[in-house]
Amino acid sequence: MKMSLSIRLSVAIRIVLCGLVLALGLHVYSSPAAAQTTATDPGQQEKVQRFLELVEDPQVRSWLLNAKSSAETTTPAGVVEKPVSYAGFATTFRAHVGQLIVGLQAFPAETSKAAAILQNEIDTSIRARPILFVLAFVAAGLTAQWCFWWLSAGWRAWIASLRVLTVREKLIAISVRLLWAICSIMAFALGSIGFFLALEWPPLIREIIIGYLFAVVIFRLARASFDFLLAPPGSGGFANAERFRVVPVADQSAAHWTKRLSYIVGWYAFGSITVYLLHALGVAGPSRHVAAYALGIVLLILGIEAIWNRPEAMPPIGETTRFGRIGMRARNWLWSVYFVSLWLLWVVGMMKPFWIAVVAAALPGAIALTRASVDNLLRNNIVETGTDPVSPINVDIQTGIALPAATDVSAGSQTLPEGTVIANPDTEAVVVVQSKPGVISVMxxxxxxxxxxxxxxxxxxxxxxxxxxxxxxxxxxxxxxxxxxxxxxxxxxxxxxxxxxxxxxxxxxxxxxxxxxxxxxxxxxxxxxxxxxxxxxxxxxxxxxxxxxxxMALSALGVEIAPLIAGAGVVGVAIGFGAQTVVKDIISGMFYLLDDAFRVGEYISSGSYKGTVESFSLRSVKLRHHRGAIYIVPFSELGAVQNLSRDWVVEKLTVTVGYDTDVDKARKIIKKIGQELLADPELAPITIEPLKMQGIDSMGDSGLILRMKFTTIPGEQFTLKRRALMRINQAFHDNNIKPAFPTVQVAGGEGTSNIAAAAQQALAKHNEAMAANV
Known part of the structure; x- marks a missing residue:
């Protein structure tokens, strides 16, 4: 049973999630390492100034250039890879764990020191908690976004009324909706960050507020992006947002993954900014690592919660789900183990296996989502109406959206799968299909x-x-x-x-x-x-x-393909000598095709084989006999081919009538029948020349043999022949023209009868005389 599209896409979303959850968590750990500390210490500013002066010194610059050139001449072209050993890995692992233990022990002291620095900055500058300013600017952003939403009511109404049946209509509607979402996010960003940038702030407070404002903007941007891709019901204030869905999933799945993925991205942004600010507040590296791993645990919990609480995928109409509840629980456990394993690989510092595992799981999901999304966007939805309702399903013909029974037609639910037959409220059968993928779609x-x-x-x-x-x-x-x-x-x-x-x-x-x-x-x-x-x-x-x-793949792997090609030539010659029949079949087939001897769909006859040409291969042709049997005939065995389907067919038939028949009258009757058959709308398209009598073909033992003929397109002569014979029989009967048939007549004269009687009498007398002598 074929898996439904919603099942495949739900699985694909979960696969992408496995790469997203902890890849973001890793970046929380790795990004602070390259961050720059806010220069709050005057002594540190003096060191930076001295370093810049040294760099500007011509002698120091000349020495640096000479050192660089000598390093380039002495360094080999490639970096020699250190041999991997379990002992070295164990040493690295113990050192990493030791740093984590040190960071965990120093974490309270480090956070206290950072809190003291922050409190000192607050007391000497703004005298208020930065979180209050963050909330105020977020409220300003939400207000600006609400104003945009209110002002764009007409725009949203116009978008909601757009049709999405053809590819052009889909792309226009989705592009306009994307533009609306971008404008909405820009309104929020301008209302929050724009208002913040208009004011002067102390350096450390500016880092804190702008960082968390960016985290909120990233969360809002992620929510808008997933609303655009998955389009859960009611997203963006659109009553029929499902029509603009890029990734074709069920409504419950769209709502679930939009919310969960937005939370995951928002937590990533918050964690990344938090670890960065810990670095800015002077927290040591091991303690920052501990904070990053703790934030990663929250990401892990969010991912596992999203997996276990995801809705079950709904099967297509008329099908049952492939997976039972037990199978779903088993997959949930597998994904949970996978997420925990990724988190452990990240914690112990095994980044190469971590990234290999992430890419191996995320790449198939991303490919599946891409295929489904492109297929959904770049295919036309063709709606055809009929007369007989087949299924109790409503449909909005203007939008091509299937609805559950007893649902208002104006509010769509989900896009119909290809070839689904449904009924609309007016009891008209509707078939919604999708066109075949085009070149652009495949590209x-x-x-x-x-x-x-x-x-x-x-x-x-x-x-x-x-x-x-x-x-x-x-x-x-x-x-x-x-x-x-x-x-x-x-x-x-x-x-x-x-x-x-x-x-x-x-x-x-x-x-x-x-x-x-x-x-x-x-x-x-x-x-x-x-x-x-x-x-x-x-x-x-x-x-x-x-x-x-x-x-080309072998060449990329370092294999010399020239000897392989030469060897393949020798092997090909040997195979040619050993398989001469196959070579003969292939060459014969090439010449048959060059001669255009027959085509797919034509009826041919060759020796004892005859039938309709169904398909070709390199060495044989497949013929379908008119009784259903299939002949697979090698080209070398065809020989002379009789093609019965090229251009036209002349059919000749004969009728025997008595010697007393008026031939001229029969000719006129047959000509009239030919004109009537030609006027028949069913037979006219297949008739090239109508039925006509050619004359008396011969004089038989029992009557005159009349010959007739007509011309039709190939393969249709039998239909016309049957209809013609029926009408000829009826017309001859109506005009008292009797068909001739063989007869046997036994006849004798009167004299013969008298002789036979006299012979009988003489024989009787002879018998009596013989009896008397005895």
Whole structure:
């Protein structure tokens, strides 16, 4: 049973969450290390000033340049990787844990010192808690955002009335809604941060207030972003926000993940600013690490809570869910263990395994979300109405939104899956389908996927300290193999993108050939030719792309492909001698196609094989017999081919009538029947030349044999023949023209009868005389 789209996307969102939760927590830990301490100590300012003066000294600058050049000449091209040993890892781990213990023991004293510095700054400057100013500026931002919301009521009403059936309508509506969300966030930012920047503040107080204001803005921006992508019901003040959903998920899932992901991003922003401010307040590194890990625990709890409280994915209409409650609980436990493992890897400082685990889990989810979102945005929703209601589901025909029964049509619920048949309140059956993916859709989806994968590869290469552009003598075999594998992955992605674009172009061209055209027209012949050649071209290109991809990937891995190509040539020659029949089939098929001997859909006969051509391969053709059997015939066994479906067909039939028949009258009757058949709207499209009598074909033993003929398009002669014979039989009966049939007549004369009687009498007398003699 096929998994529903909402199930797949809910799983994909959870996968992305696994990378988001603790990757943000890691940044909380790593960002303060590069932060700059606020210069509040006059002695520190004097040291900085002396350093700048030394740098400006020409002699010092010349010495620094000479030292740099000598370092470049003595440093090897590549950095020699230190051998990894368990003892070294254990030493590093014990040192890291020791620093954490020291930081945990010193944490109360460090925080007390930071509180004293902050209190001293407050007492000498603003004489109020910075949190009060933060709340005041947040309130100012909310007020500005509410004013924008009130002033844009007409804008929102216009957005809510937009149709979202075609790709153009979707993109316009979603773009306008995105612009509205950006303006709303800008109103909040201007009302909070803009008002704050207009005033003068002490340096440390400015860092605290602006930092937490930025955290609030980031939270609001995250909420607006997830509202835009997931569009939960009622988001942004839109009554029908579900119509603008970029990621097609169920309403409950959209509301759940919008809220949870916003909280996670908001807590990340708050934690990042907090650890940064601890650094600015003079808290030592180990104690900041302890604070970062504690904030990471909150992120861990938020992630686990989001997993365990997520709504169950709803299956499509007419299907049941694949996963029971037990399976869902098992997956929740697996995700919980995964999150805890990531947090532990971060705490113990194993950053390379941490990032590998994050990318391995987040990348598939991001690809799945990209595919679903692009498919949702770049396909037309085609709505067709019928007459028979099939399912008790309401639909808004203007918007293409399916609604539960007894729900107002003006408020949509979720987008219909492809091919769903539903009924609207007026008992009209409605079929909502999506068009096939186009070239732009494939290019965007595959391009984003390639970008994500390449970005992940480059990121992992940076984490693992692998140089993808250069090879040095100091590189180990494992490092070179990894570099080659990453390069091969990029090559395969590019080839995959090109192949999918070519495949979509071919499939679209094949789809255009399904349109009916007049038989025998140039378009019809071209359509049949395309349907015959494009599948073969598609297979050949697939083999070509696979071969090129394998060769380029092996080359990226450091394998010399020239000997492989030469060896493949020798092996190919050997295989050619050993498989001469296969080679003969392929070459024969090429010449059949070049001669245009037959096309897909044509009825052919060759020897004992006959049937409709269904498809080709490189070595055989598949024929469907008119009784249903399928023949798979190698090209080399076809021989002479009789094509019964090209251009037109002449059908001849005979009727035997008595010798006393008026032939001229029969000819007129048959001609009239031919005109009547030609006037029939069902038979006229298949008739090329009407039925007519050619004359007397021969004089048989029992009557005159009349020959008739007509011309039709290939394959339709049997239909016209049956109708013609029925009408001829009825017309001959009505006009007293009797068909001839073989008869046997036994006849004799009167003399013969008398002779036989006399013979009988003579025989009787003879018998009596013989009896008397005895």
């Amino acid at each position: 965007v989806e595959r391009g984003i996927r390639a970008t994500l994968i390449v970005g992940a590869i480059l990121f992992l290469a940076d984490v693992l300290e692998i140089n993808l552009t250069g090879i040095t003598e100091q590189d180990s075999a494992a490092r070179r193999l990894m570099r080659g594998a990453l390069s091969a992955g990029i090559i395969l992605l590019v080839i995959d993108l090109v192949w999918n674009i070519v495949k979509v172009l071919i499939d679209r061209k094949l789809g255009e050939t399904e349109l009916a055209h007049a038989h025998g027209s140039e378009r019809e012949r071209r359509r049949a030719r395309i349907r015959t050649l494009l599948p073969i071209l598609k297979n050949v290109l697939m083999i070509l792309f696979v071969a090129v991809a394998i060769m």
